[in-house]
Every structure is written in C-alpha cells, then in structure tokens.
Amino acid sequence: MEALTARMRLALELLRDAQNLLAAGSLRSAMSRSYFAAYHACVDALERLGFAPQHFRRRDGLPATRWEHGIVWSAFHRVFVVERREVE
Numbered sequence: 001m002e003a004l005t006a007r008m009r010l011a012l013e014l015l016r017d018a019q020n021l022l023a024a025g026s027l028r029s030a031m032s033r034s035y036f037a038a039y040h041a042c043v044d045a046l047e048r049l050g051f052a053p054q055h056f057r058r059r060d061g062l063p064a065t066r067w068e069h070g071i072v073w074s075a076f077h078r079v080f081v082v083e084r085r086e087v088e
Contacts, residue, residue: 007047011040042076043067051075 004012018033053064056071064071080087 005044005047007040007044011037011044014040039069039072042072046072046075046079049079051079 014033014037018030018037021027021030021033053067053071056064056075058064058068059070076087
C-alpha cells in the first residue's frame with residue numbers, strides 16, 4: 001500500500017473536521033471543509049500522475065503557477081472523467 005502524501009493527510013483531516021461539524025449541526029462549515037477535502041484529494045490524484053500547475057493554463061492564457069480551483073476542477077474532469085474514464 002502506498003504511503004499517504006501530506007496533501008492526502010490534509011484532505012482526510014478536513015474530511016474528519018467536516019464530519020465533526022456536521023454532527024454538531026454546523027452545516028455551512030461542514031460543507032466548506034468537505035469542499036476543501038475534495039479539492040486537496042483531487043490535487044493529490046493529479047500530482048500522483050505527474051501533473052503540476054504549470055501543465056495548465058489560467059483563464060488569461062498564461063501558465064498556471066499554483067493549483068487554482070478552476071484549474072483543479074477542469075484538469076480533474078479532463079484527466080479522470082474524459083481521458084481515463086475512472087470517474088463518472
């Protein structure tokens with residue numbers, strides 16, 4: 001079994017936080033933590049395949065310098081839904 005990356009450990013921590021917030025009745029905060037858990041898990045999946053932000057373009061057409069949310073969403077969709085067909 002592959003060791004968890006720091007980013008995936010963060011995603012799992014955020015997911016646990018979301019579960020605790022949900023149990024405490026804090027729906028809005030639970031949703032926020034869930035979103036960021038998914039964001040970091042998606043970035044981890046892309047990085048494990050060798051992708052980096054510089055492989056993608058920002059809205060203005062320049063190479064990305066960081067994992068912007070729109071880049072993560074579109075890159076994950078392209079790689080894991082369209083190309084690899086691993087996610088529906």
